[in-house]
Amino acid sequence: MSLKNYILTRILLAVPMIIILLAFIFLILRIIPGDPVLAMLGGKAPKEVIEQKRHELGLDKPLPIQFFDYFFGLFKGDFGKSTLTGRPVLDELKERFPATVELTLFAFVIAVLIGIFGGTEAAKRKDKLPDVLARFFAIFMYAIPIFWFGLMLQLLFGVMLRWLPVAGRISPAIQFEPITGLYIIDSLLRGNWKAFVDVVKHLIMPGTALGLVISSIFLRMVRNNMVLVLSKDFVKAAIARGIENKSVLYRHALKNALVPIMTVMGMQLALLLAGAVLTETTFSWPGLGSYLVLKIRYRDFPAIQGAVVFFAIIVVVISIFVDIINAIVDPRVRY
Amino acid sequence: MRSEKVIEIKNLRISYLTRRGPVSAVDNVSFSIMKEETLGLVGESGCGKTSIGNSILKILPKNSSIEGKILFEEKNLVELGEKEMQKIRGLKISMIFQDPMTSLNPIMKLRDHFVETIKTHKPEISEDKAEEMAEEAFKAVGIEPSRLKDYPFQLSGGMRQRAMIALALVLNPKFVIADEPTTSLDVIVQAQILELLKNLKEKYKMSIMLITHDLGVVAEMADRIGVMYAGNLVEEGLSEKIYYEPKHPYTEALLKSIPNTKPEDKKLIYIPGNLPDLINPPTGCRFSPRCPKAMKICFEEEPPIFEVDGSKVKCWLYKGAEIVENERVNQS
Numbered sequence: 001m002s003l004k005n006y007i008l009t010r011i012l013l014a015v016p017m018i019i020i021l022l023a024f025i026f027l028i029l030r031i032i033p034g035d036p037v038l039a040m041l042g043g044k045a046p047k048e049v050i051e052q053k054r055h056e057l058g059l060d061k062p063l064p065i066q067f068f069d070y071f072f073g074l075f076k077g078d079f080g081k082s083t084l085t086g087r088p089v090l091d092e093l094k095e096r097f098p099a100t101v102e103l104t105l106f107a108f109v110i111a112v113l114i115g116i117f118g119g120t121e122a123a124k125r126k127d128k129l130p131d132v133l134a135r136f137f138a139i140f141m142y143a144i145p146i147f148w149f150g151l152m153l154q155l156l157f158g159v160m161l162r163w164l165p166v167a168g169r170i171s172p173a174i175q176f177e178p179i180t181g182l183y184i185i186d187s188l189l190r191g192n193w194k195a196f197v198d199v200v201k202h203l204i205m206p207g208t209a210l211g212l213v214i215s216s217i218f219l220r221m222v223r224n225n226m227v228l229v230l231s232k233d234f235v236k237a238a239i240a241r242g243i244e245n246k247s248v249l250y251r252h253a254l255k256n257a258l259v260p261i262m263t264v265m266g267m268q269l270a271l272l273l274a275g276a277v278l279t280e281t282t283f284s285w286p287g288l289g290s291y292l293v294l295k296i297r298y299r300d301f302p303a304i305q306g307a308v309v310f311f312a313i314i315v316v317v318i319s320i321f322v323d324i325i326n327a328i329v330d331p332r333v334r335y
Numbered sequence: 336m337r338s339e340k341v342i343e344i345k346n347l348r349i350s351y352l353t354r355r356g357p358v359s360a361v362d363n364v365s366f367s368i369m370k371e372e373t374l375g376l377v378g379e380s381g382c383g384k385t386s387i388g389n390s391i392l393k394i395l396p397k398n399s400s401i402e403g404k405i406l407f408e409e410k411n412l413v414e415l416g417e418k419e420m421q422k423i424r425g426l427k428i429s430m431i432f433q434d435p436m437t438s439l440n441p442i443m444k445l446r447d448h449f450v451e452t453i454k455t456h457k458p459e460i461s462e463d464k465a466e467e468m469a470e471e472a473f474k475a476v477g478i479e480p481s482r483l484k485d486y487p488f489q490l491s492g493g494m495r496q497r498a499m500i501a502l503a504l505v506l507n508p509k510f511v512i513a514d515e516p517t518t519s520l521d522v523i524v525q526a527q528i529l530e531l532l533k534n535l536k537e538k539y540k541m542s543i544m545l546i547t548h549d550l551g552v553v554a555e556m557a558d559r560i561g562v563m564y565a566g567n568l569v570e571e572g573l574s575e576k577i578y579y580e581p582k583h584p585y586t587e588a589l590l591k592s593i594p595n596t597k598p599e600d601k602k603l604i605y606i607p608g609n610l611p612d613l614i615n616p617p618t619g620c621r622f623s624p625r626c627p628k629a630m631k632i633c634f635e636e637e638p639p640i641f642e643v644d645g646s647k648v649k650c651w652l653y654k655g656a657e658i659v660e661n662e663r664v665n666q667s
Binding site for chain 2: 236237238240244256329331332
């Protein structure tokens with residue numbers, strides 16, 4: 001199969017996948033105990049009011065009709081209205097998403113760099129001191145709860161050393177008008193240097209904390225896969241052809257070792273884009289993770305449903321990208 | 336005549352450090368290979384033949400150590416650094432590996448294997464020229480040059496081994512180590528590959544060291560044969576001599592154990608016993624515990640190498656013949 005056909009098939013297959021996912025989310029939210037109307041109005045509301053609200057929300061219609069209403073609503077961009085704020089859920093998600101994207105990309109780049117280079121160098125020096133240190137680092141970072149790690153960073157760099165702001169995304173004193181919602185890009189586009197420095201300073205601590213924790217997973221995976229690949233015949237054959245060590249390590253071994261890891265990295269990225277709940281809560285980061293926590297606390301069903309649908313779509317889109325990258329790197333996937 | 340030595344191995348010792356102690360995989364082996372000659376190195380699994388092949392290119396595992404001399408182009412390869420070895424590997428000495436299914440990078444096009452190898456050794460060659468060289472090499476081994484744009488998994492086993500051979504020979508090395516090149520292939524393909532190797536050897540005027548456990552394969556290819564047992568080279572001589580007049584009891588037993596299809600030979604003949612533990616090799620001759628002709632001295636003293644009828648034999652049976660090399664002297 002050519003690459004073009006593969007990509008096309010993969011995208012077409014995603015359509016039924018999204019429909020099934022939507023049906024699934026719809027059903028689960030109706031099966032789980034708890035009545036959204038009661039949650040909205042409180043248990044002591046008069047019966048007529050409850051019935052009226054139910055009718056207003058379309059919840060008295062048969063289930064299949066409800067599903068189609070909901071389904072076509074989504075297509076028109078109608079994710080429902082938040083019962084907490086009364087605003088369209090999609091608008092709220094759009095506001096929150098850039099913050100999560102910014103945090104995620106910062107953390108992800110750190111994690112991938114540490115994971116790939118740390119893992120490769122550790123595998124090259126298997127059982128030597130750098131490898132032992134790398135493995136210790138990975139276990140340590142993996143075992144540490146991120147909220148505790150975040151708190152310690154806040155205490156050290158925010159409170160004691162006062163190098164970085166403790167929490168939030170931007171200082172309240174900074175005035176500037178966002179364009180894309182990604183503050184780093186916006187501040188540069190506006191040419192607001194002061195805002196840029198402030199935004200970066202806010203991003204460093206949560207981004208690094210999250211990045212370090214995730215790097216531990218990548219580091220271990222890269223290291224173990226590299227050790228495995230380095231013992232393969234084709235690596236020895238490449239050395240026997242006189243290929244330089246660096247090329248053998250990065251061009252031959254690493255590329256092969258990354259094939260299975262890329263899938264994990266992609267899924268991790270999708271999870272992060274759905275909001276790093278603990279990190280965002282610890283650092284009061286106004287992203288999707290803290291949004292979800294807030295909405296769950298107030299039983300805001302339309303918002304929760306909208307957010308879950310949004311996450312599901314992110315996961316599907318990222319997995320398509322991962323599959324395509326996999327097919328480019330490893331041609332065996334296509335056949 | 337062929338008198339020029341391409342490679343000379345002197346008193347080679349290879350040992351691996353394991354948790355149980357050092358394993359002496361190759362013990363005091365000396366031989367040389369002449370220009371345009373094929374030397375077959377035979378022996379059962381674990382006798383050290385692959386270790387010798389790998390030691391020449393210095394691609395042994397990290398827990399190994401080499402002693403002795405490997406002389407190639409007036410240099411002792413044992414003493415060369417990694418950078419200098421890289422210039423020899425693939426350019427002057429090439430290796431053909433046992434398993435063509437796993438010896439090519441699965442996610443790299445065949446073409447890129449060639450271009451990478453050529454450009455590593457000869458950066459002045461353009462990519463187009465390198466591709467042309469790859470096409471020539473493919474033609475020489477009988478593969479359609481258009482297959483260069485394929486990935487290894489798109490080729491059959493026999494074709495992959497042809498591709499491996501083409502890759503090993505693309506820079507026209509003067510010495511090729513073929514480590515069990517046909518073991519993982521079926522018999523018909525085996526014969527084709529051997530025929531191909533033979534023709535290419537004539538065409539490119541190279542020397543080959545053929546490592547195998549298959550006596551049929553060496554019979555087909557080798558001018559001279561070295562027989563290895565438990566890290567020792569026990570007999571070395573011209574192929575006809577080894578086949579028709581084996582001197583060492585191990586060679587004799589090995590030849591007898593080749594199965595044949597004669598109806599009267601229903602029973603398989605084998606050599607009783609197992610390979611000795613190379614962490615604590617037996618004193619005296621390493622074959623003595625399994626040798627049908629063992630004498631008292633065989634259990635006590637390691638035999639030197641005797642020259643008998645043009646062959647070199649490491650066996651006390653030929654005590655009195657001229658000693659080529661006395662290891663006890665070398666050891667001290």
